[in-house]
Amino acid sequence: MHMVAIVTALSLLEFMAFAMLVGWARGKYGVAAPATAGHPVFERYYRVQMNTLELLVVFIPALWLFGHYVSEPWAAGLGGVFIVGRLLYLLGYVKDPKKRELGFGLSFLPVVVLLLGGLYGAVRALF
Amino acid sequence: MHMVAIVTALSLLEFMAFAMLVGWARGKYGVAAPATAGHPVFERYYRVQMNTLELLVVFIPALWLFGHYVSEPWAAGLGGVFIVGRLLYLLGYVKDPKKRELGFGLSFLPVVVLLLGGLYGAVRALF
Amino acid sequence: MHMVAIVTALSLLEFMAFAMLVGWARGKYGVAAPATAGHPVFERYYRVQMNTLELLVVFIPALWLFGHYVSEPWAAGLGGVFIVGRLLYLLGYVKDPKKRELGFGLSFLPVVVLLLGGLYGAVRALF
Numbered sequence: 001m002h003m004v005a006i007v008t009a010l011s012l013l014e015f016m017a018f019a020m021l022v023g024w025a026r027g028k029y030g031v032a033a034p035a036t037a038g039h040p041v042f043e044r045y046y047r048v049q050m051n052t053l054e055l056l057v058v059f060i061p062a063l064w065l066f067g068h069y070v071s072e073p074w075a076a077g078l079g080g081v082f083i084v085g086r087l088l089y090l091l092g093y094v095k096d097p098k099k100r101e102l103g104f105g106l107s108f109l110p111v112v113v114l115l116l117g118g119l120y121g122a123v124r125a126l127f
Numbered sequence: 128m129h130m131v132a133i134v135t136a137l138s139l140l141e142f143m144a145f146a147m148l149v150g151w152a153r154g155k156y157g158v159a160a161p162a163t164a165g166h167p168v169f170e171r172y173y174r175v176q177m178n179t180l181e182l183l184v185v186f187i188p189a190l191w192l193f194g195h196y197v198s199e200p201w202a203a204g205l206g207g208v209f210i211v212g213r214l215l216y217l218l219g220y221v222k223d224p225k226k227r228e229l230g231f232g233l234s235f236l237p238v239v240v241l242l243l244g245g246l247y248g249a250v251r252a253l254f
Numbered sequence: 255m256h257m258v259a260i261v262t263a264l265s266l267l268e269f270m271a272f273a274m275l276v277g278w279a280r281g282k283y284g285v286a287a288p289a290t291a292g293h294p295v296f297e298r299y300y301r302v303q304m305n306t307l308e309l310l311v312v313f314i315p316a317l318w319l320f321g322h323y324v325s326e327p328w329a330a331g332l333g334g335v336f337i338v339g340r341l342l343y344l345l346g347y348v349k350d351p352k353k354r355e356l357g358f359g360l361s362f363l364p365v366v367v368l369l370l371g372g373l374y375g376a377v378r379a380l381f
Binding site: 167170171173174180181184185188189192195196220224227238239242245246249250252253 | 256257259260262263264266267269270273286287288289290303307310311314
C-alpha cells in the first residue's frame, strides 16, 4: 500500500499548507486569535481549511478501504484527483465563494466513490 | 476486520449525510457561505456536524484498536450503537438543543469504551 | 506497533479531555450551545479544542506511516512530545492567547517530522 501511503501524506501536507494560509490571513486581514470571523476574505481561507478538514476525515479511511478491498492504483488515482480538486477549491473560494463549485465537485466526488467502493468491497469480503 | 471496515464506512456515510444537511439548511435558513451563524436552526445542524466530526476523529482509530486488541464483534456492535446514537443526537438537537442528551450519551459512551478498551489491549500486548 | 497504538489512544484521550473542558467552560462562562462565541475565555478553550482537532487529523496517520516506514520507537517518542506540547498549548492559551507559542511549536514540529519522515519512507519503499 505504498502508493496509498504517499497519497495520504500528500493530502495531509496540502491540508497543513491550508492551515498555514489561515495563520497568514490572520495577520494580513487583522483577525487575531481566537476570533475566526471579522474579515470576509479571512473567513474564506478559514472555511477552506474547515471544509478540507471535514472531507479529510472521510477521505483517509475511505482511501485505505478502497485501496485494500478494491484497487490500490485506482485508490491512488482518485486520491490524486482529490488533492488537485482541493487546490482548485482553495483558488476558487478565495476569489469568490460562488466559484468554489468545480473544486468542490472534483474533491467531493472522489471521496464518494472511494467510500461507496470501499463499503461494497468490505461487504463482499464478509459474505 | 471486515465488520470493522463496514462500520467505519457506514459511520462516514452518516457524517456525509449530516454535512449535506448543513448545505441544505444553508439554503432553507438563508445562511450563505462562508458564514456559519445567522439563524438558530441552521446553527443546530452545523453544531451536529461539527460535534460528529470531533467524535469521529476519536471513534475511527478507537474502533480499529478495540477490534484488533479486544474483540472485533464487540467493536462492530459498539460502532453500531454509535451510529444509531448520532442519528438520535441529530433528531433531538434539531428539535431542541436541550433534547440532545440521549443521542449524545449513546454515541459518546461507545467511543469511551472503545478507546479505553483499545488502550488496555495495546498496553497488555506490549507487556 | 503496540507503542504507536498506545500513543494514539493517549493523544485521543487528551483530546476528549479538551472537549470536556469546552463543555465545562460553556457552563462557567455562560455560553449555551449551539453558540461558540460570547466570552473571550470560553473562546480560548474552544480554539484549543479545534486546533487540536486539526492537528490530530494529520498526527494520527503521520504517526502510523512514520512508525511503519521509519522507526516505531522514534514515532512513539515524537508522539509523546506532541502530547506534552498540546498540554502546554492548552495551559498557555487559556492564560493568554499570546502565550501559546511554546506549546504550539512542541506539538506542530513533531507532526511535521512524522509526516515528512513517513512520506520519505513510503517513497523509498515504492522505488
